[in-house]
Amino acid sequence: MLFNSLSFVVFLVIVLALYYSKILKWTGKKSMLLLASYVFYGLWNPPLVILLWISTVVDWTAGNKLAIEDNQSKRKFWLLLSMFVNLGFLAFFKYGNFLLENFTMVMNALGLAYEPKPMDIILPMGISFYTFQTMSYTIDMYHKKIKPARTFLDFALYVTFFPQLVAGPIVRAKDLITQFYEEKKASTQQFIWGTFLLTVGLFQKVVLADTMLADVSDQVFGSAEILHSLDAWTGTLAFSGQIFFDFAGYSTCAIGIALMLGIILPDNFRYPYASIGFSDLWKRWHISLSTWLRDYLYIPLGGNRNGITRMYVALMLTMLLGGLWHGAAWTFVIWGALHGMYLIVERLLKTKINIKVNAFNGILLAFLTYTLVNFTWVFFRAREFSTAKNMISSMLFMNPEGSKILHGFDIIRVLTLIGILFICHWCMRNTSMKDLSQKISPLLLGVIWAIMFFLIAISQGSGEQFIYFQF
Amino acid sequence: MNLKQSMLIAIALSLLSLVAWEYYWRTQGKLPDIDDNKDLWAVQRAKVETLSENGVILMGSSRVLFDIQLNEWEKETGIKPIQLASAGASPLPIFHDIVNNTDFNGTIVVGVTPGLFFSTTYPQAGPWKRAQSRVEHYENRTYAQRFNHSLSMPLQKNLVFISTSEEGWSDDIDLKSLLYSVSYGEERMDEPPFPPFFKFEYMDENRNNRMSDKTANDTAFARTVKNVWKSIVEGNDRPPQKEETMTFFTEDAKKFRARGGNLILLRCPSTGMFKDIESKHLARSDFWEELVKATEAKAYHYADYEQFKNLDCPEWSHLSGPDASFFTTELVKIMKADGALTKTKTN
Numbered sequence: 001m002l003f004n005s006l007s008f009v010v011f012l013v014i015v016l017a018l019y020y021s022k023i024l025k026w027t028g029k030k031s032m033l034l035l036a037s038y039v040f041y042g043l044w045n046p047p048l049v050i051l052l053w054i055s056t057v058v059d060w061t062a063g064n065k066l067a068i069e070d071n072q073s074k075r076k077f078w079l080l081l082s083m084f085v086n087l088g089f090l091a092f093f094k095y096g097n098f099l100l101e102n103f104t105m106v107m108n109a110l111g112l113a114y115e116p117k118p119m120d121i122i123l124p125m126g127i128s129f130y131t132f133q134t135m136s137y138t139i140d141m142y143h144k145k146i147k148p149a150r151t152f153l154d155f156a157l158y159v160t161f162f163p164q165l166v167a168g169p170i171v172r173a174k175d176l177i178t179q180f181y182e183e184k185k186a187s188t189q190q191f192i193w194g195t196f197l198l199t200v201g202l203f204q205k206v207v208l209a210d211t212m213l214a215d216v217s218d219q220v221f222g223s224a225e226i227l228h229s230l231d232a233w234t235g236t237l238a239f240s241g242q243i244f245f246d247f248a249g250y251s252t253c254a255i256g257i258a259l260m261l262g263i264i265l266p267d268n269f270r271y272p273y274a275s276i277g278f279s280d281l282w283k284r285w286h287i288s289l290s291t292w293l294r295d296y297l298y299i300p301l302g303g304n305r306n307g308i309t310r311m312y313v314a315l316m317l318t319m320l321l322g323g324l325w326h327g328a329a330w331t332f333v334i335w336g337a338l339h340g341m342y343l344i345v346e347r348l349l350k351t352k353i354n355i356k357v358n359a360f361n362g363i364l365l366a367f368l369t370y371t372l373v374n375f376t377w378v379f380f381r382a383r384e385f386s387t388a389k390n391m392i393s394s395m396l397f398m399n400p401e402g403s404k405i406l407h408g409f410d411i412i413r414v415l416t417l418i419g420i421l422f423i424c425h426w427c428m429r430n431t432s433m434k435d436l437s438q439k440i441s442p443l444l445l446g447v448i449w450a451i452m453f454f455l456i457a458i459s460q461g462s463g464e465q466f467i468y469f470q471f
Numbered sequence: 472m473n474l475k476q477s478m479l480i481a482i483a484l485s486l487l488s489l490v491a492w493e494y495y496w497r498t499q500g501k502l503p504d505i506d507d508n509k510d511l512w513a514v515q516r517a518k519v520e521t522l523s524e525n526g527v528i529l530m531g532s533s534r535v536l537f538d539i540q541l542n543e544w545e546k547e548t549g550i551k552p553i554q555l556a557s558a559g560a561s562p563l564p565i566f567h568d569i570v571n572n573t574d575f576n577g578t579i580v581v582g583v584t585p586g587l588f589f590s591t592t593y594p595q596a597g598p599w600k601r602a603q604s605r606v607e608h609y610e611n612r613t614y615a616q617r618f619n620h621s622l623s624m625p626l627q628k629n630l631v632f633i634s635t636s637e638e639g640w641s642d643d644i645d646l647k648s649l650l651y652s653v654s655y656g657e658e659r660m661d662e663p664p665f666p667p668f669f670k671f672e673y674m675d676e677n678r679n680n681r682m683s684d685k686t687a688n689d690t691a692f693a694r695t696v697k698n699v700w701k702s703i704v705e706g707n708d709r710p711p712q713k714e715e716t717m718t719f720f721t722e723d724a725k726k727f728r729a730r731g732g733n734l735i736l737l738r739c740p741s742t743g744m745f746k747d748i749e750s751k752h753l754a755r756s757d758f759w760e761e762l763v764k765a766t767e768a769k770a771y772h773y774a775d776y777e778q779f780k781n782l783d784c785p786e787w788s789h790l791s792g793p794d795a796s797f798f799t800t801e802l803v804k805i806m807k808a809d810g811a812l813t814k815t816k817t818n
Contacts (some may be wrong), residue, residue, distance in 0.1 A: 450485045
């Protein structure tokens with residue numbers, strides 16, 4: 001079920017009515033939330049709920065064994081079992097076709113005629129998110145960083161909690177399971193703020209991403225022609241805005257819906273396009289994934305504990321796997337590699353140059369960072385390397401005779417919107433929406449809220465899927 | 472921060488602005504309308520699963536959609552046909568789906584618009600893809616999508632501002648379409664823009680489609696549609712794939728008839744540019760006659776009947792509402808007289 005759909009409106013009203021009714025006690029409310037979460041997921045493809053159940057049961061069992069087991073090899077067994085099941089699901093459902101394609105390519109390159117039938121594997125929605133979330137529980141249990149969930153219901157709800165089930169934020173057990181122990185009820189202020197966040201998230205997704213930007217990005221990246229620089233840049237900038245509004249929109253909806261239930265979810269985005277440098281970017285973009293990769297991949301790979309070279313290797317490996325997490329294609333690996341390279345170069349430069357950031361050079365550095373980020377988005381969005389190559393060469397002004405496929409008004413619209421996005425991120429980089437809303441008058445906030453709602457209502461459209469569902 | 476106050480202001484302003492928006496579009500002559508999208512098609516397709524031998528399915532492209540009026544058919548036969556025709560599409564993928572994925576052995580009327588029927592069997596070509604995507608949506612639609620569609624129907628029937636379209640008409644009023652309608656900067660593009668394509672029909676929830684009165688009576692408006700047809704025809708340099716399409720269809724036709732199915736081929740009227748092109752490049756003797764012979768199906772060509780010869784298509788391809796009603800009534804009478812509808816329990 002999509003947040004931007006009529007069925008979700010009905011679903012949410014029923015869930016809220018049951019949650020705040022007096023007919024259910026806290027355990028009953030949690031059971032209702034769990035059941036609702038399965039319905040939320042199952043309305044897309046019922047049989048794939050079984051994967052969620054398997055993941056839940058395996059990690060619940062592993063967690064309980066790890067809580068009482070002292071024998072190191074047995075502890076390792078339970079950890080490996082959890083990782084085998086979760087990563088096995090990912091490997092099969094997400095990377096099965098990719099692995100087969102590459103295997104076939106290698107066989108053919110070796111001169112062996114091998115042409116397997118495509119496996120036609122369906123990608124379960126949100127599998128990358130919930131497997132990472134459940135694995136974090138087992139890994140934390142293994143390292144004795146957390147206590148086991150008190151009840152199976154609490155744990156199952158942690159794995160399946162519908163607001164963040166299919167596209168995060170990837171929440172750690174210590175931050176979410178403990179919230180299920182005591183009865184939660186949103187205060188009036190929390191409930192209204194949650195509703196406001198839901199509106200903001202839907203506005204980002206429906207109006208900004210789908211209505212204002214998606215078509216231009218699709219048109220440019222879907223073109224078979226070599227494009228004029230302005231078209232290539234407009235398409236790439238449109239995608240940079242689309243993916244931000246799409247994903248941040250989902251996270252904002254998730255945080256808002258959870259808040260309406262009295263549950264606090266962590267921020268996942270903090271105005272990333274105003275980042276100064278790439279270390280800063282990864283503290284602001286998809287925060288729950290970057291911290292996950294830091295804690296469960298980069299640090300176990302040695303982090304910065306084993307010298308500079310090993311640190312760079314760990315960094316690059318983390319970013320390569322981070323790229324692959326986003327999708328089973330080599331273009332995503334290149335996207336990760338570029339980010340890894342940027343991070344390494346930035347760290348090298350920081351040892352040589354010491355820049356004191358102020359408002360003037362800060363915005364220039366943020367602009368430089370954003371420009372470099374856009375080159376990575378080309379690989380993220382392009383389905384083929386040839387498309388990426390053509391786009392990059394056009395963006396580097398190497399195709400002055402390239403085709404002009406975009407309407408002048410589309411270019412103005414995208415550049416204006418992206419300009420506003422960049423300036424807003426810069427102005428907001430050290431503050432938050434909550435802080436800002438406290439500074440403006442209730443009347444102005446109400447008017448802004450109404451404008452967003454109105455634009456959502458007249459945009460509606462066909463309820464396009466969030467981009468990150470496929471990851 | 473007084474959030475409660477902000478929320479009340481937001482609710483009041485949102486309601487006011489939406490009421491004003493709805494009122495504005497109604498004053499501009501817009502009426503609530505149902506979108507002929509893949510969900511609406513899938514609902515009709517689902518009905519085939521429980522359709523008895525007496526049932527009738529219509530398929531083809533937009534000519535069957537416009538020219539066959541379901542109520543008139545029902546009046547004449549007592550049976551409301553299921554309308555599976557898809558505008559701008561080849562009927563071959565849909566016929567293939569019904570023949571191979573269902574046990575239906577009632578009556579299927581297949582509209583033959585030569586330019587689309589004989590166009591292609593290539594999966595990525597527009598006429599094929601448009602039909603196939605609907606078949607695939609029916610197979611893959613989620614429960615959430617079904618639920619969304621059911622919830623959207625009362626809204627589509629009653630509110631103008633909610634209307635949007637899968638087709639992307641130039642006069643759609645959702646925000647994206649309104650942004651598209653800004654013509655500033657068109658001259659920048661290397662390729663000239665496609666002429667504006669305004670919606671020229673109304674559809675109901677059973678997919679009964681009727682040409683709007685404006686199209687039938689306003690020649691200037693009908694000309695905008697003709698301009699689109701011209702643009703499509705001029706941009707199409709692909710020759711028809713006669714052998715491939717005939718072989719594909721005939722194979723399915725034989726399979727359908729072998730299990731007792733009643734197949735009827737129908738050629739609806741065309742005039743002006745389309746009639747000229749169809750006569751010259753898709754001649755009846757080379758295409759229609761050969762198809763009828765190969766499938767051994769019952770076949771009805773409008774030109775064979777005196778009462779249809781003078782029917783006019785306001786935009787060269789489809790009949791006006793009243794003419795479509797007449798065409799349907801007369802056609803069913805002819806079919807009944809021929810015994811072509813033996814499978815339907817006619818009144």
